[in-house]
Amino acid sequence: MKKLLFLFILFSFVIASAQNSFVIKDVKLFDGEKVIERTSVKVDNGTIVEVAINIHTSGKDQIIDGNGKTLIPALSNAHVHAWAPQSLSQAAKAGVLNVMDMHGVETYQSMMRQLKDSTNYARYFVAGYAATAPEGHGTQFGFPVPTLNKPEDAKKFITDRVEANVDYIKIIVEPWRNTLSSETVAALIKEAHLADRMAVVHVSRLADAINVLSHDADGIVHIWWDKEIKKDQLDKLLEKKTFFVIPTLLTTIKAFDAMNLDEAKLLTKEKLFAQVKKLFDNGVPILAGTDPPNVGINFGTDLYQELQLLNESGMSTIEVLKAGTSNVADAFGLEDRGYVIAGYRADLILLDGDVTNDIKQMNQIITVWKDGKVVKR
Numbered sequence: 001m002k003k004l005l006f007l008f009i010l011f012s013f014v015i016a017s018a019q020n021s022f023v024i025k026d027v028k029l030f031d032g033e034k035v036i037e038r039t040s041v042k043v044d045n046g047t048i049v050e051v052a053i054n055i056h057t058s059g060k061d062q063i064i065d066g067n068g069k070t071l072i073p074a075l076s077n078a079h080v081h082a083w084a085p086q087s088l089s090q091a092a093k094a095g096v097l098n099v100m101d102m103h104g105v106e107t108y109q110s111m112m113r114q115l116k117d118s119t120n121y122a123r124y125f126v127a128g129y130a131a132t133a134p135e136g137h138g139t140q141f142g143f144p145v146p147t148l149n150k151p152e153d154a155k156k157f158i159t160d161r162v163e164a165n166v167d168y169i170k171i172i173v174e175p176w177r178n179t180l181s182s183e184t185v186a187a188l189i190k191e192a193h194l195a196d197r198m199a200v201v202h203v204s205r206l207a208d209a210i211n212v213l214s215h216d217a218d219g220i221v222h223i224w225w226d227k228e229i230k231k232d233q234l235d236k237l238l239e240k241k242t243f244f245v246i247p248t249l250l251t252t253i254k255a256f257d258a259m260n261l262d263e264a265k266l267l268t269k270e271k272l273f274a275q276v277k278k279l280f281d282n283g284v285p286i287l288a289g290t291d292p293p294n295v296g297i298n299f300g301t302d303l304y305q306e307l308q309l310l311n312e313s314g315m316s317t318i319e320v321l322k323a324g325t326s327n328v329a330d331a332f333g334l335e336d337r338g339y340v341i342a343g344y345r346a347d348l349i350l351l352d353g354d355v356t357n358d359i360k361q362m363n364q365i366i367t368v369w370k371d372g373k374v375v376k377r
């Protein structure tokens, strides 16, 4: 433990050299909302201070030529399970500067969160332990997990997570093992909200998605796998206050291949895409997440694959970029992130070519900045 702690302290001091003030000139910008064909962006001391075509520069400003390049906000991954600092550095290298953990060991998590201000690591947001039933999904990974049996257990479970300082609550409804009852899930969501935390839920079946959202879940962390949603079911879902969906298409498609499941019981890739498109067309925010390290998915560049799959499902390139940037910031309340706006953190990605027209250009990254400092790649 001591050695681990020492390593963490050491990591905390590895900070890339700072460029205090720089201007990216004449660049195409996706600002988290829209595309500006040509503008300039000034960064001072880690903060975006100006976005305008004509920016006054002084001799001390480093000038970066943005011609033929595109600037976007840093990416966020809305569904990960990070077990070590290396996962956070792999993410940062790929321009993924915020990651949302959906179930892990709270003592490790609190150490890894201390890397939030280190340039070469993604900021780490956590659910702590996910809520699950005894022997339920989430208990099979070799670390002890607190479990619940009944609605009366919900209050203590949430109090414990709040004491562990979690950012939001994750609940697992997964009937292939023991799973939480509908009443227990409802109680957990209610207690989470009383404790001022969002509640997001793992589901794999459409009926469970409809049920947990009817109990006011703030989001679901996978698209359902089993059935196509019908018009009346969708209408019912949309009656609810806002919620978001993290489809994790890459994980789902890879898991289907890996598990050799009975295909007759699962949606085809095209039908999975259609579920996402229906939600998107009806104004449900779609968030990019990949669930690494499940099915061998990495914490960095594999997020680009998820963006491509969202694109293939019928979302425009701009909407897909939102799914990987501003939609995550909005849904998880990440202040001053996810957009390129004056006053926001200088969490930026500069790319060659035009990723706003072709999402495959995501792998053309030139520079990633976290708080205005260059991430080592």
Ligand SMILES: [Zn+2]
Residues within 6 Å of the ligand: 079, 080, 081, 102, 291
């Ligand atoms: Zn997961």
